[in-house]
Amino acid sequence: MALPLYLHPFLTLSFIFILYTQTSPHTSSPYTRLPSIQSRSEPVRISVTDFGATGDGIHYDTVPIQSAIDACTATGGGRVVFPPGKYLTATVFLKSGVVLEVQKNATVYGGTRLEDYPVEQNRWYVVVAEDAEDVGITGGGEINGQGLEFVVRFDVRKNVMVSWNRTGACDGDECRPRLVGFIRSKNVRVWDVRLSEPAYWCLHLVQCDNTYIHDMSIYGDFNIPNNDGIDIDDSNNTVITRVNINTGDDAICPKTYDGPLYNLTATDSWIRTKSSAIKLGSASWFEFKQLRFDNITIVDSHRGLGLQIRDGGNVSDITFSNINITTRYYDPSWWGRAEPIYVTTCPRDANSETGSISNLVFVNITATSENGVFLSGSKSGALSNIKFLNVDFNYKRWTSYEDGFVDYRPGCQGLVNHSSAGFMMEHIDGLEVENVNMRWFGDRVKRWNNPLDFRSASVDNISLINFQSNSYGQ
Ligand SMILES: *[C@@H]1O[C@H](CO)[C@@H](O)[C@H](O)[C@H]1NC(C)=O
Ligand SMILES: *[C@@H]1O[C@H](CO)[C@@H](O)[C@H](O)[C@H]1NC(C)=O
Ligand SMILES: *[C@@H]1O[C@H](CO)[C@@H](O)[C@H](O)[C@H]1NC(C)=O
Ligand SMILES: *[C@@H]1O[C@H](CO)[C@@H](O)[C@H](O)[C@H]1NC(C)=O
Ligand SMILES: *[C@@H]1O[C@H](CO)[C@@H](O)[C@H](O)[C@H]1NC(C)=O
Ligand SMILES: *[C@@H]1O[C@H](CO)[C@@H](O)[C@H](O)[C@H]1NC(C)=O
Ligand SMILES: *[C@@H]1O[C@H](CO)[C@@H](O)[C@H](O)[C@H]1NC(C)=O
Ligand SMILES: *[C@@H]1O[C@H](CO)[C@@H](O)[C@H](O)[C@H]1NC(C)=O
Ligand SMILES: *[C@@H]1O[C@H](CO)[C@@H](O)[C@H](O)[C@H]1NC(C)=O
Numbered sequence: 001m002a003l004p005l006y007l008h009p010f011l012t013l014s015f016i017f018i019l020y021t022q023t024s025p026h027t028s029s030p031y032t033r034l035p036s037i038q039s040r041s042e043p044v045r046i047s048v049t050d051f052g053a054t055g056d057g058i059h060y061d062t063v064p065i066q067s068a069i070d071a072c073t074a075t076g077g078g079r080v081v082f083p084p085g086k087y088l089t090a091t092v093f094l095k096s097g098v099v100l101e102v103q104k105n106a107t108v109y110g111g112t113r114l115e116d117y118p119v120e121q122n123r124w125y126v127v128v129a130e131d132a133e134d135v136g137i138t139g140g141g142e143i144n145g146q147g148l149e150f151v152v153r154f155d156v157r158k159n160v161m162v163s164w165n166r167t168g169a170c171d172g173d174e175c176r177p178r179l180v181g182f183i184r185s186k187n188v189r190v191w192d193v194r195l196s197e198p199a200y201w202c203l204h205l206v207q208c209d210n211t212y213i214h215d216m217s218i219y220g221d222f223n224i225p226n227n228d229g230i231d232i233d234d235s236n237n238t239v240i241t242r243v244n245i246n247t248g249d250d251a252i253c254p255k256t257y258d259g260p261l262y263n264l265t266a267t268d269s270w271i272r273t274k275s276s277a278i279k280l281g282s283a284s285w286f287e288f289k290q291l292r293f294d295n296i297t298i299v300d301s302h303r304g305l306g307l308q309i310r311d312g313g314n315v316s317d318i319t320f321s322n323i324n325i326t327t328r329y330y331d332p333s334w335w336g337r338a339e340p341i342y343v344t345t346c347p348r349d350a351n352s353e354t355g356s357i358s359n360l361v362f363v364n365i366t367a368t369s370e371n372g373v374f375l376s377g378s379k380s381g382a383l384s385n386i387k388f389l390n391v392d393f394n395y396k397r398w399t400s401y402e403d404g405f406v407d408y409r410p411g412c413q414g415l416v417n418h419s420s421a422g423f424m425m426e427h428i429d430g431l432e433v434e435n436v437n438m439r440w441f442g443d444r445v446k447r448w449n450n451p452l453d454f455r456s457a458s459v460d461n462i463s464l465i466n467f468q469s470n471s472y473g474q
């Protein structure tokens, strides 16, 4: 039987020790404890084929898979094994103590019919754990949402997707199933697995505590809207490390809908996205605090590091360090205007509150981008105590998309016609810039030829130490 952690301090400690030694010491974090899935001397292993799964990719294996999970949790937990094969399934519910081991050459395919998913729209996942503890997914194989089957019309700018708006609980084309969800769960671990082609969001944490996501990859279609990588809602103590995300929409996206989000660390990862690589918000009704992002490479993305605070939640104590960013323009139907760094707080609409953003640090950042940094508080909620240290910006244009817009979306002032700048700033109280180097390459269009754009009436207490701006010709 899996026993509660508090009865077994030694077991817990030894498991954490194993995690540290087997993986890498870089996973330690000042904020986050590592989750501890129960170790046991002889974990139960149950194969889905023992319960009649065909693995032929044609027949639904839902019942055998669910029966294997139910049998595994009933014995106190262990592994449910998917040997090489193709497993087509409707929603499966992961239960406490169970780790899915999807082996190399095994792929779990989500069904593409509305009846493959539960009635309630917020439970539409291919794999979901609800109120579970000590759960995980691993094994070297793949979980695939068959996202391309949900495309109504292919379009290189942005595909048009189906909408399963049965209950009215979701808007228009956002009515599609997510791939993997952990809801109100504790001690979650996802590693050595590939999550592919979600129809909507890929990996979703909701009100979880103690989650460890590492050494895994996410692949989503570059033209599918809402193909987010990892969405972390209202969750505490999340560690993400050594992940590779290549997807259409926001790659790592903490949000607050019903409660705060504390202690998130994401390190040693690689990201490519047609939207924001890292985005806080835009759902931001509660606090975000103690988030750390370190050693991340962002390529070919529409926006690098983004804070899109719109609903009154306050943000503080966020550090971005050792990050290399390349951002470029894409079709403007995607939010983002090639900003390497984008920090905004404004009320979403007339009924929204304005959250504050304070104590942000950007250190050791290198960017090559088609647009500059945008820092914008709003009249009712300021940005304060923002620091840039050791930052190199290389500014050049290489796509033919139009520039000269400031993007406040979602909500607020929308897309506004305004010349671009190396740093565009408004409504800030306390900004320290130290060792910042801007290099401007090639011919600049008239509307992007300004290192700093701010007004002293709205930007107060700004200090520039060793700030350089150099121009390089053709
Ligand atoms: C955040 O991490 C710190 C340091 O590990 C810990 O003391 C604190 O309890 C954590 N916060 C939450 C909400 O778990
Ligand atoms: C996976 O499939 C490849 C190609 O068919 C094969 O070479 C390899 O041995 C298989 N690996 C496993 C673990 O089944
Ligand atoms: C979704 O369905 C509800 C009720 O079924 C309907 O009122 C609403 O207009 C639909 N919305 C969209 C965007 O299709
Ligand atoms: C996260 O921590 C905060 C502060 O302790 C707490 O209010 C909230 O309920 C926690 N959330 C979860 C999902 O445990
Ligand atoms: C940064 O992350 C990469 C993996 O993306 C890793 O290979 C490298 O060792 C990390 N660097 C440091 C200093 O930890
Ligand atoms: C944000 O901070 C302000 C000022 O301290 C406070 O009045 C407000 O309640 C906070 N908002 C939330 C959602 O906690
Ligand atoms: C950052 O990425 C660019 C483009 O991929 C590369 O040329 C540069 O060497 C990288 N810089 C650092 C500091 O890693
Ligand atoms: C920034 O880079 C310098 C030089 O490479 C290094 O000494 C320092 O530890 C880095 N700072 C952080 C916060 O990683
Ligand atoms: C934006 O404003 C500038 C200067 O007022 C003007 O020349 C340009 O045509 C405008 N662009 C658009 C797309 O409205």
Ligand SMILES: *[C@@H]1O[C@H](CO)[C@@H](O)[C@H](O)[C@H]1NC(C)=O
Pocket (backbone or CB within 6 Å): 385, 386, 429, 430, 431, 432, 461
């Ligand atoms: C200016 O801002 C810095 C932090 O960026 C803060 O330490 C300092 O107290 C502020 N000074 C004034 C006069 O507000």
